[in-house]
Amino acid sequence: MTELLIVGVFVIFVAVAVWWNKQNTDPAEQACAREIGALLKADRDAKPQAIADVFSKHGIARSRCKQVGRLVMPQLRKHGLNPEDAKIAMIQVRAAYSLVQSKPDQHSSFP
Secondary structure, three states: OHHHHHHHHHHHHHHHHHHHHHHOOOHHHHHHHHHHHHHHHHOOOOOHHHHHHHHHHOOOOHHHHHHHHHHHHHHHHHOOOOHHHHHHHHHHHHHHHOOOOOOOOOOOOOO
16 A cells, blocks of 8 residues: 555645746747757758857857757657667757857846
8 A cells, every 4th residue: 555655745846846847938949949859850960050040049048058969869859869879969959059159048037
């Protein structure tokens, strides 16, 4: 009985965590990650500047690039890249972070 209760609490915790994570993801960030995934699917040798342009197009501040970059890996997997190819493609994504033009962090609590 106790084991069943522990498993039930764990399942509820995981479900709430997944739901909360989906609620906290900005649609612009999701769209940016999808577009970068599509770009890397079409051209696995996409230049970091092309990726940085996608970040800028979606209004992603340099300070948020790393968080959006984390959303790209699942997109690459959805596009059929194997894990090793996806890791290699992520090198280009990380290189693009520093090329994104600096602008104020839109998610900051300061005016």
